[in-house]
Amino acid sequence: MEKNSLRRLAGELKHFLQSRNEDEFIHTAAPTQAAAAVSRAPAGRVPPMQEDSTLRIDFPRAAAPQETPMPAPKPQEPLMTTAQKQAALQELAETIKQCSRCPLGATRINAVPGEGNVDTELMFIGEGPGYDEDRQGRPFVGRAGQLLDKMIIAMGLTREQVFIANIAKCHPMVDPQHPEKHGNDRAPNAEEIACCRKFLEKQIAIICPKYIVALGGVSAKALISDAKSLGALRGKFYNLHLDSVALPRPVEIIATFHPAALLRNPGWKKDAWKDLRMVMAKLGLKGPNN
Numbered sequence: 001m002e003k004n005s006l007r008r009l010a011g012e013l014k015h016f017l018q019s020r021n022e023d024e025f026i027h028t029a030a031p032t033q034a035a036a037a038v039s040r041a042p043a044g045r046v047p048p049m050q051e052d053s054t055l056r057i058d059f060p061r062a063a064a065p066q067e068t069p070m071p072a073p074k075p076q077e078p079l080m081t082t083a084q085k086q087a088a089l090q091e092l093a094e095t096i097k098q099c100s101r102c103p104l105g106a107t108r109i110n111a112v113p114g115e116g117n118v119d120t121e122l123m124f125i126g127e128g129p130g131y132d133e134d135r136q137g138r139p140f141v142g143r144a145g146q147l148l149d150k151m152i153i154a155m156g157l158t159r160e161q162v163f164i165a166n167i168a169k170c171h172p173m174v175d176p177q178h179p180e181k182h183g184n185d186r187a188p189n190a191e192e193i194a195c196c197r198k199f200l201e202k203q204i205a206i207i208c209p210k211y212i213v214a215l216g217g218v219s220a221k222a223l224i225s226d227a228k229s230l231g232a233l234r235g236k237f238y239n240l241h242l243d244s245v246a247l248p249r250p251v252e253i254i255a256t257f258h259p260a261a262l263l264r265n266p267g268w269k270k271d272a273w274k275d276l277r278m279v280m281a282k283l284g285l286k287g288p289n290n
């Protein structure tokens with residue numbers, strides 16, 4: 001054979017072998033089902049995708065929306081009989097006497113839970129016991145208490161017909177190192193009020209009066225839950241809402257001056273009397289001679 005013929009034959013053989021390898025590669029590569037479907041489709045029409053489990057991506061399912069948990073309903077105190085009220089208040093008073101939830105418990109002589117008629121329609125609530133109250137374990141028994149007694153009598157009631165209590169049940173002192181000092185009283189601070197508030201709320205819920213007179217700015221702001229000054233809060237009734245318990249029936253609250261403030265500022269008595277007259281009108285009282 002000629003040299004040129006041999007070279008041409010070798011080239012054709014090489015080309016043949018290369019094309020065989022490419023055919024084998026094409027036919028041994030298994031088509032995916034999706035590719036096979038596309039290849040079977042008539043021209044110009046894309047067939048619907050067949051599900052291929054190997055291609056499926058399982059996205060994590062979004063958690064079902066949770067309903068916002070409702071706050072637990074406040075326990076509602078039932079309207080109690082006189083005997084039930086007396087028993088419940090007595091039990092509460094014993095708890096208060098053992099209490100040391102705030103620092104006032106360490107320096108008091110006596111806790112002062114409060115006292116009065118458990119079936120009354122009217123409660124007076126001050127801010128905290130003072131020197132005399134700490135020694136006697138009774139609310140409003142000092143000079144301010146004597147003025148409060150006169151205010152109650154001017155309304156046509158007696159002390160025994162109403163219930164008197166404070167927001168803090170133990171004596172807040174300016175200088176707790178010297179409890180024997182006179183003029184050592186102060187208002188309870190926010191932390192002390194928050195600690196003691198549950199006791200007062202329970203008392204209010206048990207007695208469930210129709211009206212409350214908040215004596216002084218500290219008591220008014222805490223019970224009306226408004227930071228306005230006493231001057232801005234006075235002169236109207238508010239619906240009372242308690243934090244820890246639902247009242248068995250609506251209770252209204254009005255604010256006036258603390259008797260101790262009236263002793264220091266006798267000119268304010270006229271305005272305090274206006275506030276008490278509003279309560280008297282609600283209760284149908286006409287004064288000492290009604």
Ligand code: SF4
Binds near residue numbers: 105168195
């Ligand atoms: S003021 Fe109230 S909370 Fe504080 S120790 Fe006395 S009873 Fe307890």
